[in-house]
Amino acid sequence: MRIGFSVPQFGPFADPDRTAALCAALEAMGCDGLWVADRLLAPVAAPRGYLGGGRMPARYATHLDPLLALGVAAAATARVRLGSSTLNALWQPPVVLARALTTLDLISHGRLDVGLGLGWMREEYEAAGVPWQGRGARLEETLDVLGTMWRCDPVAHSGPLWTVPESTVLPKPVQSPGPPVLLGGFTPPALERIGRRADGWLAASMPVPLLEGLWAVAVGAAQRAGRDPAELRRVFRVNADVTRAEADPAQAHHRGTVRQICDHLRVMCASDTDEVLVDLQLTSDSPERYLDLAAEFLAELRQPAG
Known part of the structure; x- marks a missing residue:
């Protein structure tokens, strides 16, 4: 299992100097990856389609640009x-995205x-001036251009x-034939696209039966496309809500003690190429708490199941 954390970029962590220091500290602790998220705005009214209804967490209104935050993380780390x-793929022309x-x-x-992903918030598409309809076809052509x-x-x-x-468009990326492209999504068309290309x-992080059903769609699509499903990576993101006391086991895929959450993540990771992505920005308010929790997750996830 590979272990990654979110790049601190939201709410109290939306400060480039703080982001750089935390990324360097997380690398020194031994994690394998650092990941940015993408948020364009936080509507004052409850956004359409928000999971669970209601308003978004207030800290999402304060954020660093994901690509520039990745540049900060790159400069602060070496390994x-x-x-x-995910990066919302459709808010800029693909030639501009490819250059960045x-x-x-x-x-x-x-x-x-x-x-890359399609996002879920119509209000962000409206603000970016990008049509909501036809998102799947727009993503397919974006991948073609990239x-x-x-x-x-x-x-x-x-x-x-x-x-x-x-x-002529130079230079090319260091990685050939280009950086690995991973796609988000939780619908059959999204999983079919993942398997296919x-x-x-x-x-x-989700209940295991749901995971198995979705992953079977990607596996089938990969096989039909003549690809080896075993070569597909999986990154399981958990927006951790860490509690002191044990939570309802049915919520352990995102809420509970560090051990509860990690036990569920270990069950989900079936191969050495699977990765967990622990986002601690909603359950911590200071760099010290963020790093303390990261250390707990690293220590726990390195323990064998049971």
Whole structure:
């Protein structure tokens, strides 16, 4: 099992100097990856489609840009993988996104994992001026353009949404044929896309029966596409709500003591290539508490199950 943490970038952690110091400390503690998230705004009214209803946590209104935060993390570290879980892929043209991601791969000397998703908040799409309808097709062509930008010389693309004239676009990423691309999503079409063309799945900690059903869709799609499902990575994100006393076991996929949450994560990780991503930004308010909890999770996750 690989162990990753969120790049501190929200609420009280939305300070570049604090972000850099915490990323360096997390790497020194021995984690394997650091991951940014993507938030454009936090509506004052309850956003449409928000899980559980109601308003979003107040700290999501204060945030650092994910790609610039990854640049801060890259400069502050030397070993850990750096990724996005998830970057909303459709809020900028894919040629602009490809340039930024290539630069990050160069800055990090080939440590970038590109995690892309569609997001869930209509209000952010409205603010970005991007249509809500047709998101799946827009993502498919975005992936086409990214692949072309990273692999081809000269570059050219002609599609329903974007046209790139035959051009020279250099430099290319350090990683060849490009940084690994992992996709988020929890619907059958999203899992089918992952199996068909991604390097892995940005998943979440969830009840195991739900995981098994979703993963079977990706496995089947990979097999139909002539790909080996065993080569697909899985990153299980948990927005940890850490409690002092044991919580309801039915909530252990996201809420409970450190041991409860880790026990569930160990059950989910079936191979050495699986990774957990522990986000501590909603359950800690200071750098000291963040690092204390990170140390607890690292120590616990390195213990065998049971």
